[in-house]
Amino acid sequence: MTAQVIDGRAVAQAVRIELRERTRRLRARGIVPGLAVLIVGDDPASAVYVRQKTRACEEVGVHAEVHAFPADVAQAVVVQRIRELNDDPRIHGMIVQLPLPAHLEIRPILESIAVAKDVDGFHLYNVGALVIGHGDSVFPPCTPYGVMRLLEHAGIAIEGQNAVVVGASNIVGKPMGLMLLQRGATVSICHIKTRDLAQFTVLADILVVAAGCPNLIRPDMVKPGAVVIDVGINRLPDGRVVGDVDFASVKDKAGFITPVPGGVGPMTVAMLIRNTVRAAERVAGSIEPDEVEEALSGEP
Numbered sequence: 001m002t003a004q005v006i007d008g009r010a011v012a013q014a015v016r017i018e019l020r021e022r023t024r025r026l027r028a029r030g031i032v033p034g035l036a037v038l039i040v041g042d043d044p045a046s047a048v049y050v051r052q053k054t055r056a057c058e059e060v061g062v063h064a065e066v067h068a069f070p071a072d073v074a075q076a077v078v079v080q081r082i083r084e085l086n087d088d089p090r091i092h093g094m095i096v097q098l099p100l101p102a103h104l105e106i107r108p109i110l111e112s113i114a115v116a117k118d119v120d121g122f123h124l125y126n127v128g129a130l131v132i133g134h135g136d137s138v139f140p141p142c143t144p145y146g147v148m149r150l151l152e153h154a155g156i157a158i159e160g161q162n163a164v165v166v167g168a169s170n171i172v173g174k175p176m177g178l179m180l181l182q183r184g185a186t187v188s189i190c191h192i193k194t195r196d197l198a199q200f201t202v203l204a205d206i207l208v209v210a211a212g213c214p215n216l217i218r219p220d221m222v223k224p225g226a227v228v229i230d231v232g233i234n235r236l237p238d239g240r241v242v243g244d245v246d247f248a249s250v251k252d253k254a255g256f257i258t259p260v261p262g263g264v265g266p267m268t269v270a271m272l273i274r275n276t277v278r279a280a281e282r283v284a285g286s287i288e289p290d291e292v293e294e295a296l297s298g299e300p
Contacts, residue, residue, distance in 0.1 A: 001224070003254040004154070008146075011153045012266035016060050019270075019277050023061040026280055033280035034063040034090045035119070035273070038078065039097040040104065041071035046097045053095075056269045062276055063090065071101050078104065079112045086114040092283060093119030093276035098171075116282070119275035121145070121175070130175055133182055139275045144176035146267025147208060147229050148183075154256055156206070156227050159184030164200050166190045166217070166244070167210035172231055176208055197221065209244040217245040225255035231264050 023033055035057055039050050050066060057064035067081055078096075085091050094117045100106055110118075115125045121141040129138040140148075151158060163180040167173035168191040177189045190200050192211075198221040201207055209217055210231035222228060232244030243260030251257050258264055 001252065001255070003228070003251045003257040005251070006150050006154050006229075006256055006258045006263065008150060008258060008263040008266045011150060012146075012270040014153075015149070015267075015270040015274060016056065019062075019273055020060045022277050022281070026277070026284060027061060029284060031280055031284050032061075032063050032090070033092050033277050034065070034088075035093045035095070035276045036065050036067060036085045036088075036091045037095055037097060038067045038069070038081065040069045040073055040078065041101055043099070046099075050097055053269055053272060056273055057276075060273055060277075062273055065091075072103075075104050075109065078109055082109070082112045086112075086117060091117065092279040093117050093272075095120045095272065117279060119272060119279055121275070122170070127170075127175070130178055139279070140179065140271075141171060141175045142271040142275065143172050143210075143231060143264060143268045144179050145271040145275075146264055147176060147231070148179055149271065150229065150258065150264070150267060151206070151227070154227075156256065158206065161185045161205040162188075162203055163206040163208070164188045164190060164204035165208045165210070166197065166201065167208075167212070167231070169210065172210040176210070180206070180208075211244050213244055214242050215244070215246040217250060219246070219249045219253045222250055222253050224253055226253075227256040228254040228258070229264065230258050230260050233260060233265060 026033060037050055037053060039046055054064040054066060069078060085094050094113050096109055110122045113123060115123050118126055119139050121139040126138045130140060158180060163185040165173050165177045168189050173189055177187045181187045188200050190197055201221045202223055204223055204226055206227045208229045212232055214234035228245055228250060230243035230245040234242050236242060241261055247259060
């Protein structure tokens with residue numbers, strides 16, 4: 001058996017085509033969706049991610065602007081810029097590129113972003129709404145949001161399935177577990193202190209791996225025919241980029257699998273832009289139908 005590869009690039013392109021039309025309708029009403037990206041320091045990976053996001057925005061007609069700060073910037077300076085952007089009607093969505101330098105406190109910075117512009121879904125309000133199942137009133141975190149869209153696109157049933165999430169971060173693991181739980185899956189979340197990880201992963205009908213550990217998941221840890229979603233992005237000493245799943249060997253045991261690169265990564269960017277366009281639609285007083293929002297809220 002060879003797994004069906006879920007092409008995240010193709011799905012992300014379909015999302016961008018949809019968003020281009022939604023943006024065109026907004027522009028016809030005099031509203032240009034706007035995204036502000038704040039980046040601190042000169043981390044090469046962060047710079048690459050920011051360029052990817054701004055290019056994707058340009059492709060669908062979203063205005064994007066980057067606010068860059070030196071690595072030693074004071075916290076008050078960053079917060080002040082966020083407050084200014086909160087009051088800027090041209091900006092509908094705002095994100096802070098992570099990670100931040102060690103001297104900056106992440107939570108107060110993220111909490112200073114207005115809830116209505118928190119398109120990364122990290123504000124406590126948006127997190128809380130996700131916890132209680134108000135999927136239609138929040139901006140879900142973009143990476144798990146993208147995973148849900150991939151599952152929807154592939155026609156993968158979620159209700160009643162055993163889902164295992166490897167990784168318990170606030171950005172991916174925890175919200176991923178919540179989204180799957182809200183769709184009726186039985187969810188286990190594993191993490192760095194989990195003993196005998198394989199005893200959990202081998203039971204998973206849907207396995208989402210976001211541990212940041214290259215080639216962590218091997219064939220003996222995967223149930224035959226399972227859906228394997230690899231969120232990990234790791235650069236090896238030889239320069240190769242690999243995921244948390246040993247793709248070459250696991251693809252011969254899984255039923256569905258995402259590649260790295262080209263799987264979840266493009267979807268993260270696509271869903272960030274989707275959240276931004278949705279924020280602009282809320283300002284305009286018109287919300288377009290969104291199948292993933294309906295799925296998160298449990299509506300038919």
